[in-house]
Amino acid sequence: MFAMRLAVAADAPAVAAMIHARCTWLEERGLPSWRDSVDELAAQAENPDGSMWVLEDDGGRIVGCTTVQEETPPWGWTPEELAEPAHYLYTTVTDPAYRAFKPGTLIAWWAVDRAAQVGKSWVRRGCFFPGLVRYYERQGFTLFHEVQRTRRRVYLMGRRAERIAGLERMFADPTDPAAAAALTAVARL
Numbered sequence: 001m002f003a004m005r006l007a008v009a010a011d012a013p014a015v016a017a018m019i020h021a022r023c024t025w026l027e028e029r030g031l032p033s034w035r036d037s038v039d040e041l042a043a044q045a046e047n048p049d050g051s052m053w054v055l056e057d058d059g060g061r062i063v064g065c066t067t068v069q070e071e072t073p074p075w076g077w078t079p080e081e082l083a084e085p086a087h088y089l090y091t092t093v094t095d096p097a098y099r100a101f102k103p104g105t106l107i108a109w110w111a112v113d114r115a116a117q118v119g120k121s122w123v124r125r126g127c128f129f130p131g132l133v134r135y136y137e138r139q140g141f142t143l144f145h146e147v148q149r150t151r152r153r154v155y156l157m158g159r160r161a162e163r164i165a166g167l168e169r170m171f172a173d174p175t176d177p178a179a180a181a182a183l184t185a186v187a188r189l
Helices: 009-028 035-046 079-083 096-101 103-117 130-138 167-172 177-188
Strands: 002-006 052-057 062-069 086-094 122-127 142-149 152-160
Touching: 002 103, 002 167, 009 035, 009 052, 009 062, 009 086, 009 096, 035 052, 035 062, 035 086, 052 103, 062 096, 062 103, 086 096, 086 103, 096 103, 103 122, 103 130, 103 152, 103 167, 122 130, 130 142, 130 152
Parallel strands: 086 122
Antiparallel strands: 002 052, 052 062, 062 086, 122 152, 142 152
């Protein structure tokens, strides 16, 4: 039912539409959104380095995205941590219409599995809000550092890269009882 693939320039309008949907969802709940940065974020699909990945359903609709950087940004991490091979995720956004399928968790687990496959030791990410810290902790990430960056506090998180058992089944049919149970277990943490 879902697949991850590298984004291409032609995906930018669909990525923008998906980010707009998430912005509306956030704003309806009184939360900050990326509304002023949608075009800039969607333009990451055009990155010639091919670092944005999209999650699409079996109809080809883009329901999520994340950008994978080959190295951890140098600020906030120790020299020892920076020496470890890691992927760094940023701009992970999902379509709220697909919340029941936990697309953010699928993307995170895909990233952890993919990092292990390509020889990385870690998947790292950062966020600005304690609520996202709790959400990422339910996906198996650990908070390592809190860093003040200009005007914002950044929470730096990581998870060891590892193969995720049953991931293919979760992507193939998240409504399958075993896949749904694995994804639902995340929500209970």
